[in-house]
Amino acid sequence: MGVGELDIVETAEPSTDCTRLVQVILAGGSGTRLWPVSREQFPKQLIDVVGDKTLLQATMGRMKGFGGEWDLGTGPVIVCGAEHYFTTCEQARDSGVTARVVVEPSRRDTAPALTLAALTAQGDGTDAILVAMPADHAISDLDALHTAIEVAARYAQTGAIATLGVPPDQPDTGFGYIRLGDALHDGAHRIDRFVEKPAAELAAQYVEAGNYWWNSGMFVVRASVWLAMIERFQPAIHAACVEAFKSAKTVDGCLIPGTAEFERSPSDSIDYAVMEHLGRSDSPFTGVVVPLEAGWSDLGSWDAVWQAMEKDESGNASNGRVLFEGATATYARSQGGRLVACVGTTNLVVVETDDAVLVADRSRVQDIKGLVSRIKRDKSPEADAHRKVRRPWGFYDSIDHGDRFQVKRIVVNPGARLSLQMHHHRAEHWTVVCGTALVTRGEEQFLLGENESTYIPLGVRHRLENPGCVPLQIIEVQSGAYLGEDDIVRFDDKYGRCG
Structure with missing residues (x-):
């Protein structure tokens, strides 16, 4: 059966041109x-997990050629x-990529995300084919990827x-599978x-059977077809995204859909929301899986990172700064700059950051997700943010803290x-160590x-x-009964974070 013989979508005009x-x-x-390197506020796609580019930047260049x-x-x-939008935009600029960035007001998983992307892609009046891919995977053979995308x-x-399998x-128990028709x-x-x-036992049976492929999470579909599918199978997602897009x-420079409208959308993945419905007898849609043999990895664990790297x-x-002495099959990473020395280790993962150290057996790295859940339940900050936290205006680094005080180094980009x-529970002391600060305090405005x-x-x-042309650096000392980041009432913000 050739491409032209496939069933087509009844709710959208097919277009072979x-x-x-x-x-x-x-x-x-x-x-x-991938904790402790990957955190809620700075996840793995923004990090150079393998190679000298972040995973997001590598993904941006994946269609080159x-x-x-x-x-x-x-x-x-x-x-x-x-x-993450400001770091996403910054990494796109650094890569020389002109991107249309759509900012989800809250997390609703991949099905609403792809729906927003489809509506955005249709903004120029064309019914483009979407080539959707996660930002946090690794692919070593771009030519093979391009061949698969061409077929899809x-x-x-x-x-x-079409999906790439x-x-x-x-x-492997870390992947979903696709059964071939x-x-x-x-x-x-x-x-x-x-x-x-x-x-594990069932995964072994799948591989032995030969008619199951790993689900890569990459999809190729016309924008109008995706919108027709999501409207049929998940009308609540479709309605919420359309209304959110209208009020965006x-x-x-980023498109921010309406918050109230978007939060009415159910949270669901592409697989659950649409792909699992394709085999139904009453479905007018055709699903196709195309083979992808391009050195693909979802980098879903430190063991997968070890497998993807040169050894x-x-x-x-x-x-980073790592030394091995009599070690075998070990992965080690120095994120915070300290020397990590592994002596006689076997099948271990050792990861160091400014505020946390992970030591894990490589066979147990899937348990890290449960560990992070425990850290969240304990309300420890290491689950969400690094010591150095990026913001649209620059970053801050939490240098020290104790009972009723916290010290930060704040860097504000030029302009x-x-x-x-204002804050309900803390006062602040600012000292300029580099650059010039323009300070608003109550009705006053002055330079430091x-x-x-x-x-x-x-x-x-x-x-x-920062009115100057060099980065402004200040030391901030906070004092008060409560020093959490949620003690901020914003009255005006150029980055749209009020309300």
Whole structure:
């Protein structure tokens, strides 16, 4: 059976001459299994897990060289969380990528994210083919990826939704699986059904059977077809996203859908919301799986990172300042800059950051997710943020803290400013160590130079700005009964964080 013989979508006009492709990067994950490097506020897609680029930047460059008759348009659509958009934009600029960034007001998983991307892609009046891929995977062979996308795009032209499946080389309980249906053209198959992550014995049976492929999480589908599918199978998601898109506003160059409207959307993945419905007899939609043999890894654990990296003669892999002495099959990472020395270790993961150290057996790395849940229940800050926290205006580094005090180093980028804000429970002391600060305190506004300081009393509106052309660095000493980051009332903010 050839491509042209596929069943097509009844609710959308198929178009075999649709050649506009839009890369959609789904960048809303939290990556808790790569803790302590990956945190809620700075997840793995924003980190250089393997190589010298972050996973997001590597994903941005994944369509480079894909051309021929296909029109890639002006750049990717990136869907990310509100807490990550400024770093996402910064990494796109650093990579020379012109991206349309869509900011989810709250997390609702991949099905609503792809729906927002489809609505965005249709904004120029064309019915583009979406090439949706997670931002936190690794692929070593881009030529093989492009070949698979080419095949998938041909099926998408006919109105099908195509996913890329990875023929497994071993049983793995960390992946979902796709059971293959009838063989089609170019190695593709109809999708029989999606299977959730199996237990070890069942995963071994899948691999032995030969008709199950790993689910890569990459999808190729026309925008109108996806919208028709989500409207049929998940009308609440469709309605909420359409209303949120209609009330969207542009802030700092990013599209932010309406918060109240978007939060009415159920939270669901592409697999659960749509793909698991394709095998039904009453479904007018066709699902196709195309083989992907391109050195793919979802980097879903430290063991997967170890497998994806180059190793020494003893099977060790490392990032940062690491020394091995008599170690075998060990992965070690120095994130905070301290020397990590592994002596006689076997099959271990050792990861160091400024505020946490992880030591784990490589066979037990899937348990890290449960560990992070315990840290969250204990309300420890290490689950959510690093000591150094990035903000749209720069970053702050929590240097020290104790009973009723906290010390931070704050760096404000040239021309940037913090929100006009106040605190109910703390006062602040600011000392400038580099650059010039423009300070708003109540009804006053004044400049501070190096070695000058000021005091912000509890309950007083204030703002910090950098009017200069070099980064502004200050030391902030907070004092009070409560020093949490949620003790902020914003009155004005150029980054749209009020309300």
